[in-house]
Amino acid sequence: MNLYQNADTTILEDAVNMLQLKKNILLKGPTGSGKTKLAETLQLKLNRPMNSINCSVDLDAESLLGFKTIEVIDGQSQISFVEGPVIQAMKEGHLLYIDEINMAKPETLPILNGVLDFRRTITNPFTGEVVKAHDDFAVIAAINIGYVGTLPMNEALKNRFVVIDMEYISGDILKQVIQEQTLLQDDLLIDQLIQFNKDLITMAEQGQVSEEASSIRALLDLCDLTSIMPVERAIKRAIIDKLEDEREQQAIINAMELTF
Known part of the structure; x- marks a missing residue:
């Protein structure tokens, strides 16, 4: 465990x-x-x-x-x-x-x-x-x-x-968690996904998206999916498609396009 x-x-x-x-x-x-x-x-x-x-x-x-x-x-x-x-x-x-x-x-x-x-x-x-x-x-x-x-x-x-x-974990500890608990081992992509998650946390704090979209749980699912599919599709499956609000979905698409 x-x-x-x-x-x-x-x-x-x-x-x-x-x-x-x-x-x-x-x-x-x-x-x-x-x-x-x-x-x-x-x-x-x-x-x-x-x-x-x-x-x-x-x-x-x-x-x-x-x-x-x-x-x-x-x-x-x-x-x-x-x-x-x-x-x-x-x-x-x-x-x-x-x-x-x-x-x-x-x-x-x-x-x-x-x-x-x-x-x-x-x-x-x-x-x-x-x-x-x-x-x-x-x-x-x-x-x-x-x-x-x-x-x-x-x-x-x-x-x-x-x-x-309790706050979200971040930095080197978050990177270590991703490496230990997911299939993703690409350092550059991990760093990009951590930055993307940091942007989502800021958006959640500003009320633009729900906290569920910026959770570590969602990030770990996303990292697993990026090991088998393109990152844009992985974000859609792990985060965007969970949301009901079209404005939240579009906000995450915008953040994705800025990062990737």
Whole structure:
């Protein structure tokens, strides 16, 4: 597995230390800045399993805590409870990764307040069981600021986290990531694509294109595709055709023509 890399080595160092202090970490940054990769790297560093929650407007208590179901045991039907990611992680001492936490409806997440503060407990509303977190239990959440479909994060919830603000990786570290994680090895083309990505980041910051177009994830896909097709077509497949807005598409075509 490829590990998270950044010229700012304090990001990984601080994240490990925060989790060992039992702090809840909020990773804040644009799409594709490496938030999920950092969470996976922390899992490896701490050698703990990780349960994940992908937030959306449809997230509800059952998605977080679990649900009741009917199963047949020794020929008899009985109601049992299937534990969700929060309950599993708390009981087993796993890491809990909550992705895109500000995509969830504000009324859904307060159920976790007791899990995330000094109490580290929750009363399961489906069973009445009071669950106390294992000593190794820790929470990592990720947030995309200003992304389409996101909502302002509840202040009471935000106050339960310490924050790591993550930017796009760049320069020599980005070049190393491309060389290690993609099929592209042409130094000159890699440098051109890094410059092209830098232009897209500037455009995203100015609101001309979406963050998804300038993400490292999109750049790595683009690098792989350029190993088997012309760069202009690779950009079309990896970035342009993902966009719905014709103005965004044209802005990227213009940037492509300037670079290549």
